[in-house]
Amino acid sequence: MKTSHELVQQVLLNSSNEFDLTEASHQKNLLNLANTLYCLRDIPTTYYQTLARESDCPLEFRLAIKLVESKRYLLTVSKPMVVGVVFAMWGEHHRLLQKSSDNPHGEDSLNVKINQLNWITNGTPVSWRLYPVDDGCPHGSASIASNILVDHPDRYTVSVLRLADVIPAATGPLKNLKHVDDSRKGGAIVYGCQRALAHDVDCVVYTDADNSVHLGQLGLLLKPFITENYEVILGNRKHADSILVKQEERWGVGIKTLRHMQRMIGQQIFSQGIKDTQAAFKLYSREVLIKIMASPTVYDFSFDTDWILAAMELETEIVTVPFAFIDSAAESASIVQGPMTTWFTLLDGLIKAVRVRNAVHNQEMAAVFEQQILSHEVLERIIDTLPQALADTPDSQLGDPNVMSPAEIEGWLKAVQAA
Numbered sequence: 127m128k129t130s131h132e133l134v135q136q137v138l139l140n141s142s143n144e145f146d147l148t149e150a151s152h153q154k155n156l157l158n159l160a161n162t163l164y165c166l167r168d169i170p171t172t173y174y175q176t177l178a179r180e181s182d183c184p185l186e187f188r189l190a191i192k193l194v195e196s197k198r199y200l201l202t203v204s205k206p207m208v209v210g211v212v213f214a215m216w217g218e219h220h221r222l223l224q225k226s227s228d229n230p231h232g233e234d235s236l237n238v239k240i241n242q243l244n245w246i247t248n249g250t251p252v253s254w255r256l257y258p259v260d261d262g263c264p265h266g267s268a269s270i271a272s273n274i275l276v277d278h279p280d281r282y283t284v285s286v287l288r289l290a291d292v293i294p295a296a297t298g299p300l301k302n303l304k305h306v307d308d309s310r311k312g313g314a315i316v317y318g319c320q321r322a323l324a325h326d327v328d329c330v331v332y333t334d335a336d337n338s339v340h341l342g343q344l345g346l347l348l349k350p351f352i353t354e355n356y357e358v359i360l361g362n363r364k365h366a367d368s369i370l371v372k373q374e375e376r377w378g379v380g381i382k383t384l385r386h387m388q389r390m391i392g393q394q395i396f397s398q399g400i401k402d403t404q405a406a407f408k409l410y411s412r413e414v415l416i417k418i419m420a421s422p423t424v425y426d427f428s429f430d431t432d433w434i435l436a437a438m439e440l441e442t443e444i445v446t447v448p449f450a451f452i453d454s455a456a457e458s459a460s461i462v463q464g465p466m467t468t469w470f471t472l473l474d475g476l477i478k479a480v481r482v483r484n485a486v487h488n489q490e491m492a493a494v495f496e497q498q499i500l501s502h503e504v505l506e507r508i509i510d511t512l513p514q515a516l517a518d519t520p521d522s523q524l525g526d527p528n529v530m531s532p533a534e535i536e537g538w539l540k541a542v543q544a545a
Contacts, residue, residue, distance in 0.1 A: 210322030389525025428475020
């Protein structure tokens with residue numbers, strides 16, 4: 127009979143270095159692998175983590191270790207609690223459905239999320255409620271999700287919502303959102319959180335509609351929430367122990383310039399070591415979320431930074447955690463709507479939020495953005511170019527005005543647009 131260590135080595139050697147979000151067999155194999163590993167009680171999680179840090183460790187094994195760490199923690203939880211999980215749906219008519227010859231990018235994402243939540247909470251006092259929110263999807267994502275749930279055994283634990291059903295609102299957190307078309311994800315997430323709070327959840331986790339974040343990692347967020355009483359936990363894809371499979375080629379070299387501007391404008395956030403503001407794997411406690419919902423600043427893609435700034439305004443201590451993320455780029459809303467449209471929205475919304483929240487920020491950089499970058503079209507003109515001053519600048523120095531000042535950026539922007 128093989129020892130536990132021998133079994134681990136065998137599993138490691140047989141693990142795949144590929145993981146396709148559209149393949150049901152990959153999802154099933156991953157959970158089987160995680161089950162095998164977490165049941166080897168004499169193998170500590172730290173040993174698995176050491177193996178996962180090796181440069182030649184297969185992707186499937188590394189993903190499984192995140193799930194093992196998450197599952198093992200949740201099995202130690204003794205107090206019953208309810209977690210609300212919220213995600214927005216816009217243009218998800220393909221990813222919600224299964225993969226087929228006619229639907230090559232199908233991820234069966236709603237069923238996969240339910241399976242993942244059932245797996246991670248099974249045998250624990252933690253229960254879940256899921257809130258998919260249609261953000262004015264022109265392809266009827268809500269109807270597709272509802273049809274998937276018709277005979278599903280967990281259909282009563284999933285609340286499919288339509289933002290259009292509650293807009294305009296006379297009161298509440300959505301009162302300043304005049305039309306569903308003015309929402310870009312943020313409005314849908316706000317509505318989902320509003321409904322989750324009405325169901326008395328203890329905390330809310332929000333994620334994306336695709337399968338990029340395996341919800342079996344829920345324990346990674348719950349551990350600091352339960353054991354250390356943190357009320358805001360942010361997933362951090364840039365952490366050394368994170369797994370990030372991302373198609374960065376979707377951006378041009380000018381993304382470095384945008385990040386430099388972003389970190390100057392969002393100085394209060396980025397100066398505290400929070401580098402991954404847009405990761406769709408965050409947890410907010412019920413108490414903090416109620417306060418944020420009292421007056422959200424924006425309803426678009428920039429809501430993440432608005433909420434982080436709101437938490438800072440409340441003097442809430444924030445912690446970040448590593449996790450696994452696999453990019454699901456083919457049907458991404460940022461691609462369909464235009465990546466520079468998304469980035470313009472992120473920077474414009476960040477300026478609004480830092481001013482409303484009285485956050486520390488580089489006012490000169492904010493002014494340059496407002497005066498020189500009037501639309502996403504300007505960003506499209508600069509995304510394939512890079513100022514010489516930033517060419518050799520490491521990521522850790524982006525946002526430092528001594529590297530390239532707002533005045534220098536303004537001069538460069540004028541030169542590029544005049545060329």
